Amino acid sequence: MNNPKIKIAVIGLGRLGSFHAQNIVNRVDSLELVAVCAAENQLQWAQDNLNVSAVYTDYKKMIDNEALDAVVIASPTALHPEMTIYALNAGLHVFCEKPLGINLSSVDEMISVINSHPHQIFQSGFMRRFDESYQYAKKMVGQGAIGDIIYLRGYGVDPLSGMESFTKFAAAADSGGIFLDMNIHDIDLVRWFSGHEPVRVWALANNIAAPELKDLGEYETGVAQLEMDNGSIATLLGGRHAAHGYQVELEVMGANGWLRIGEHSEKNLVTIFNQEGIVRPAFQDFIERFNHAFILELQDFANNIIKGQQPSITVEDGLKALKIAKACQESVNTGKVVDIKL
Structure with a gap:
């Protein structure tokens, strides 16, 4: 006997929220999109493209009025805690985009509410x-294929074409800040691959490629050097100025070998030979690069709801990634080495 579909809503229809919504409609059979909440100018798009008639600009009204089982929160980061708290208190399961939030006190309150609803799924x-x-790569590392980890390096650089939108x-x-916005995934991967926690960071940043960001209190490029609790080292690089497209990679150096994921941002196996030389097309954004992974994580969320099991990615993972990113930013702002307190 098939399980009934999980009735779900999406809050936020920006680039990622709209992609999640389309995945729910077209690619995740166990989920049924019944409502969305977004800015007024996005609601017609939702009705036209998502086949959803219940559209709102107020997420509380949507949660109160609709018969929902779960919600996807893809709103601006600062709103994640209040929306998560409201949804959980309304009895819903919650999939919340990273980071958990910006303000640690709000996130602490959010986590307290998450922990007070142990039978609801938060992912x-x-x-x-x-x-x-x-x-x-994680399986290879776990099997000892490259020996003990000595060093990790994570890159996350957005395409130059996105600079105007980010500004x-x-x-x-x-x-x-640059590390929370650009390196939150790299921070999570450093912890996931190494099995260790960073204890100290020294970070630098600049606006050489985008001086206009200085007046906004933002940086274009940031680099952080992390000391891990076992003496290994990790480097994070975040940026917004890759001329060729979206550049994301992770390198893990072990005592007996190295591995590197995504060294070249290659879109496919096509090579073009023309007047510009020998050209390999590149991924142009994170959705294109991680298209299938986004589908799999929503399928995992649905399966966790059906089975009544908490996800392998815990709220503690999100909290630690947030604290590490904020410590990196503090190091940039103060020009000092910062101890990381997790």
Whole structure:
């Protein structure tokens, strides 16, 4: 006997929220999109493209009025805690995009409410853990294929084409800083691959490629050096200025070998030979690169609801990633080495 579909709503229809909504409608059979909440100018798109008639600009009214089982929160980061708290208190399961939030006191309150609802599923959107390449590499590391980890390096650099959009966003909202906005996934992967926690960080940042961000209190490029609790080292690089497209990679150096995921941002196996030389098309954004992983994480969320089991990615993972990112930002702001207190 088939389980009835999980009735779900999406809050936020920006680039990622709209992609989640389309995945629910077209690619995750166990979920049924019954409502969305978004800005007024996005509601017609939702009705036209998602086949959903229940559209709202007030998430509380949506949760109160609709017969929902769960909600996907893809709103601006600062709103994640209040929306999660309201949804959980209304009896819903919650999938919340990373980061958990920006303000630690709000996140602490959010976590307290999550822990007070142990029979509801809360899942955070660290989708790279669902990517086949990262899973394969993690399995190799776990099997000891490269020996004890000595060093990790994570890159996350957005395409130059997104700079105008980010500048508008930064002028209107708090991104949380370069490391929270750009390296939260890399931070999670460093912890996931190494099995260790960072204890100290020294970070630097600049706006050489985008001086216009200085007046907004933002950085274009940031680099953080992390000391782990076992003496290993990790480097994070976040940026917004890759001319060729979206550059994301993870390198893990072991005592007996190395592995590298995504060294080249290659879209497919096509090579073009023309007047520009020998060209390999590149991924242009994170959705294109992690398309399948986004589907798998929503399928995992649905399966966890059906089975009544908490996800392998815990709220503690989200909290630690947030604290590490904020420590990196503090190091940039103060120019000092910062101890990381998890």
